Amino acid sequence: MNIKDVFTPFTTWSKVVKDPVTIKNPIGREAAPRYRGFHKNDIDVCIGCGTCEAICENQAIDLVPVEGIETKSGDSGLRPRIDYGRCCWCALCVDICTTNSLNLTNEYTWVDTDPDAFIFTPGVDKKSWDTKEEGWKKPVPNYHFYGQTRVPMEELHAEERVESFVEFVKGYSKKQAEEEADRCVACGICTATCPAHMGIPDYIAAIRNEDMEEGMRILYDTNPLPEICGRICTHKCEDVCSVGVNGDPLSIRWLKRYIADQIPADVDKYNEILYTKDIKNNNKKVAIIGTGPSSLSSAYYLSLLGYKITMYEKLPQAGGMMRYGIPEYRLPYDAIDKDIDYIVSLGVDIKYNVTVGKDITLEQLHEENDAVFAGTGLHLGRSTRIPGSDHENVYQSVDLLRDIVTGAEVPVERKVVVIGGGNVAMDITRSMARLQKAKYGEVNIITTSLESEDIMPADREEVVEAREEGCTIIPGYGPQEVMIENGKVVGLRVWKCLSIFDENHNFNPKFDESDERVFEGDMVIESIGQGMDLSYLSEDTKKGLEFGPRGRVQTNDNFQTSLPWLFMGGDIIQGPDVIHGIANGHRAAMAIDDFLNQGR
């Protein structure tokens, strides 16, 4: 034994003169700025997407309705309620929060005698830590639980695509589609916003699972025109996509197109995948006027139910505005044919070149069939009615677009001015650009709209693409006069538009007369909206119908007019939009089924 070993330990006692290191007042001591304490939620920013619930491994989070928060497009009206009998404060919910509204504060003291008290909705149930700033927030930099940027879509270059009407969006490859589908958080907020309420998270999941047939079935549950919608849908879903709150929204439309593109254009295959081979006939007949999206949609869902469908098309091919309004470079004809062929294969009879009201009357249809659906669409162009607009070189965009499709001769001048800021205006602008390019080798086209750049109704990408292709787009000017010299159109005189609507939200544009410009052009194309042609309704029928504002036929929620056998839907009821038309068609089909089976 070493004697040193007996005395060295006593050095310990030197500590006795040092002050204790104890924390004076430990209760409520401030935790570190990054501490993962109790939850707080900015309920105004939160959209109730439920990703926090999905990632919580303890099932600690419930989504509950909250008073004062309304369910609306892009906001489920639900807010996370957290059970502190489950939570483990891992903060995965914060890290994945799509809106960054959910955070943890560095407060950590909660003592209670009641075990049922530890359940609360952050931000709604007021807590002492709601005002605390410090606490766990989503880490930076480059820390993401899902992809923030969209997988870029491969497109033809502007120079290339303006050469022809070939579809320029190439579509996703398998790898790209899966990568894009992987970004989805499967919240389902988009479903409500989609007019057809498609099962978007489900078909995106089908892409991840590489199960295209399942994806196809999900698509056809609500939308019988996936090829078409996958290209030209106005994708309202993407506007509310929760991934898009911080980052790029998911390209839902391209993913839909990806699924539809994977299935070969073979109606037998379609029938096999969608289990529609042996639909039983129920011996009832329905006539459908028009072959646009709403008509096709109602035809599809009615024939699934066993109805015998006859469709009447004025033009030589089916598709309505989709074929005759939308240029081929956006929606190639084989895509339209693919969707329509399948619907036809279910036993739908389409009678082409038959104009109802002229070749056959509505009453006849009523007699021959149990019910009639009319989805006749908006095929009449509206005029600006400015001086000179009645000149023969002033055209309507709908007419020109239809002519391009039917192959009729389309007048193409060296300089073209287009009036309008909607998608149709962009379509005609870009179609004319292609025609100019083909005829003259150069593009010289000016598009002007009343609306300024930021409120232009056209899709942003359309505008950008049009500019890339060499079109000049000058928004914010109101046309005043088509200038005519020597009986020839030479240009369009415009004024700067200051505001479009007055205080009462009525259309009443105000102009700045000092800012006047003249757009030179040999022809002017008006594209400021379309009107409907209801000439097929006889006077008797019209008497039985109720009309609402702006000449629209009044229908109930199920698109049934006041003549019970007559249903109307699509653009003539809801305004121009493909996906709305499809939704109308589906709803009307179900209503027709209900109507016809009431006696059963």
Next chain:
Amino acid sequence: MKEILDRITPKYDLQDVSIKDDLQAYVVVEKKLAIDMVTYMRDYEGFSHFVLMSCVDWIEDNKLQLLYLLNNPEKKCVIGIKVFIDRENPSMQSAHHLWKQIWTYQRELREAFGIDFPGSPRIEENFVLEGWTDKPHMLRDFDTNKYAEETYFPRTGRSTNDPATYMRQKLYPNQPVTAKKNKDDE
């Protein structure tokens, strides 16, 4: 690692040899050769450190996969010797004589997967559970969530809503979201 495997593969008729990297490999060996191979690896190939004995339930193949994981402290590499045994009345030769800690693993596997190791000491004793009457708890077909819910009464008064379904009920209760078909079989 490769050369060791080359040496032993013909000897033990190994199937499904997978080399993960230079330091890790997994081999599948027949049940009756397994303990012999483990002994051989210990005595002649320098795998003197026994790391782990584990079991994986491949319920879809109706097999249990036993794993003997050995470490070679000299070459610093790991070999996993896998044996597939039947899922019904699983049984395996005991290896408790090779290393002193193996009987613990065998006792655990007996409790967790119901595998019998005849001759292993204290094999029938409880390991982690006490008074367990259900099926072995690590088998895939034992549903722990169901068991917990039935046994331990979770606190009531909680309910949740799926955003998509909730929005549908709120915003468009009448819009059809599935395609109805007039068919017999659906």
Next chain:
Amino acid sequence: MSELDINDKVKEMLEKSAENAGSKNSEKTFVHPEDEEREVIAPDGSIIKVNPIYDYFSGKKPTEEKPSNGVVEKFLNWARSESIWVLGFGTGCGSIEIPPLMTPRFDAFRFGIQMRPTPRQSNAFIISGYLSVKTLKRVIRSYEQMPSPKYVLALGSCTINGGMYYDSYSTINRLDKYLPVDVYIAGCMPRPEALLAGFMKLKELIKEGKGEKANEYARNFDEYKANQKKIIKDWNMPDYNW
């Protein structure tokens, strides 16, 4: 009785017990052979019946022990609140925060909180998080050995609603089904500061005369016992562990 007789008797009894053991193999029994009810031979040769489980403990139910009246009880409650002796039984992962609590940084001693190693001398029980059924059995035993008045602090999510082990086959979800709990502290696990806040709350309760959960346990004894027995399948101990 001669020695020979005794030997014979022992032999006979051993055979009998072996038979019993054989027959019981078929159905799962949890009573340890040493604890089985049996006959033993005393050194003087007489035969004694023993039932170890009930011989060592009385199976009597607990009784309510009413607080005395008025000022005396108030004074005692003050003393109780300022001298909380915690049973040193780390039942779950929350016990890792007990050492910091009792050491220089947080120094709970200055608030009258001390650790005791035996349940007989403790009056507070910290259930530090999840409880596996195996531990619950010991916890119940320890709790019942604590003299009244006694208090239970439940730490963390696990004691409230199962916490992150809500789906585990081995851990309970709600502590209040099995033991009366005075104070719950949220967290996973609660920091020492929160734990101290919990103790302060407990002190407040005791001073207000609300720390009477031991009597609640006695009152609802049958209900608690039924819940406990539902999950502790191998109940090889008396109903009440005094």
Next chain:
Amino acid sequence: MSKIFDFKPDRSKYPAKKADGTLDVDLRSQKYVKLWLGPNHPGVTGNMAVELTLAGDEIVEAKTHVGYLHRGFEKLIERRLYVQGFPTSIRMCVAEPDTNEYLIARSTEVLSGYDKDIPEMAQWLRMLSLEMARLQGLLRGVPGQAGTFSLGIGVQWGVYLRDLILDRFEELTGARVYHMYIIPGGVRGLLPDGFKKRMEENLKEIDNFIIRIRQLMFDNAIFKKRSVGIGVIPKEWVDLYGIVGTNARACGVKRDVRKDNPYLMYEQLDFDPPTATEGDIYARSWVRWQELIQTVDLIRQIMAKMPEKGDIRAKMPNVLHWRIPKGETYNKLESGRGEYGMYYVTDGSDKPRRVNLRGPSYTHAIALLEKMLIGTNIADVHATMVSLQTCPPEIER
């Protein structure tokens, strides 16, 4: 003189052995006493129990009982997504939780093929957090050995200093004990401002503590008396019992995963794991004390060598739909207690098929402890357990 006071009894005759080699201990013979240490006992490490059969004050048989902390992690992780695994797994060992996080993260990365993409910054931060975890474990463990002999002052200092490290953890990771910092793909935050300065202050205090603990423990006559020659692990046992880590190093077998199979950035650090040859409690304690010095040094090296900025997480698939193809892997690291490994099997779904954790205590606390306790006294049980650093949750998971 010492022969006179040698109380070593002759155990060759009794307890007798049965035919199958087990002990013939008849409790009714009144020669033996059965004593349970634990689970409610301040002298066991964690919530476990040792069932002792005593002849007088001497242990003739010991059985370890575990399962009091069993939560069925391996079953629960099979029910959780890959990203949800780490908050669950971290609770498998409360003494040094970060090791579990790392293993889960590493296993998923290896199996999904992202292990090469982990940013360098994240790797340094992972290493820092692992070394800090080792440090806080040692701060409890080294004086804890003296604590088993009722020399509690060192424990008090150690736990205080551990708390300072926990404060640094809190700053870095957002939590005191369950850090949940290492996530599949990277880590969950950069160093906060001024972290290195505050860390250095703490390390200085720990330097001081290291000297004091040497004076208190290793230069202490009675500590030596209690620990030298007690609980000896012969070198031959290392492979026979699967002994790893400091316990193996204390009997002269130099095994350290950080050196043998370097992971993270350990190759860039300059260190040599300490060893001893005696294999007794004192030697294990001494090795751990030297490891404490080394860990402080390693943390200093890491803080000096790590980059200032960088990405903290690789670009990974969406965590909600992350799938990993079928595969299996065994990953290990050197925890404060020794080689800590995880066998991870995936089957192509979004949840693991099997996760098996191999903690060093699995052998240390059962096979080895039961063997070592035989022939010792009740007073040595706690000391032996602590010197082996047994940690029940990693046995039963």
Next chain:
Amino acid sequence: MNIYVKLAYTLLGFFLVLNWGLLMSATLRKIVARVAGRHGIPFYQPWIDLLKNIGVRTTLSHGFMFYLGPVFRFTGAVGMFLFMPALFGSDMWSNFSFEGDIVLILYFQLFGMLGMAIGAGEGGHPHSAIGIARGLAQHAAIEIPMTLGIISLAIQYHTLSFTDIVAAQQGGIANWTIFTNPIAGVTLLLAALGAMGHSPFNLVKAPNEIPIGPPTEYHGTYLGVLMSSGVVLHVMEAALFMNLLFGGATNWVEFIIKTFLINFYSVFVGVVFPRFKIEQSVVWFFKVPMALGILAILIYSF
């Protein structure tokens, strides 16, 4: 002096010693806490603990013998107080000391231990039994050097009376036994370490081995009695060595200071040393202190 007045003074003295004992234990614990770097319990904590223990409602018995533990222990404490002069030269505070009281005190030291052996044994907890077995073994080992030291003093002062021994030490520090008979003094001080029951000789309660030894089953009022007799015993053990070695006390202040310092001495050692095992402890007492004790006797015998 009237026996009743004397009894009253003795009771008052016991009350004083009890309170001083409680305060002292708190103070010593606070000092130890300070070495650890913390504040420790408040000064008044022992009183509250005592009250709390009395306020415990459940009282449970393991049989008649179970009661004897605290009773014997308390009797031991009272006995030690009763037959040891607290203050030298004071009629009121010299209690019932008489010629040969040292022998009785030595017996009373063991008395409490024996009572605990009975009571703890009846309690049935193995920790109690192991603890008490250790306690008795160690006490036997302590008694040998202590008795040897006392015999040396008896030879030196030719008396077995406290009063006489203290009287012989009056008149300055140089007259204290520790200086007049250093070898016996050291022997007794080493034995004191054992008698005080702090580390390295705290085998009886031995936290983290057999927590907490004999009193494992005692609770509530029993524990209160054990606690109070424990603190009285600590003071009186110190008073024993104070009287034997450090010249006794002539007033309460001196009593308090000296008993505190003697107690502090054992804590001073206890804080920095771990605990012996029982055989180490016994062997240790058989080695150095016993040799010194024999030496002390031999010096005065020849």
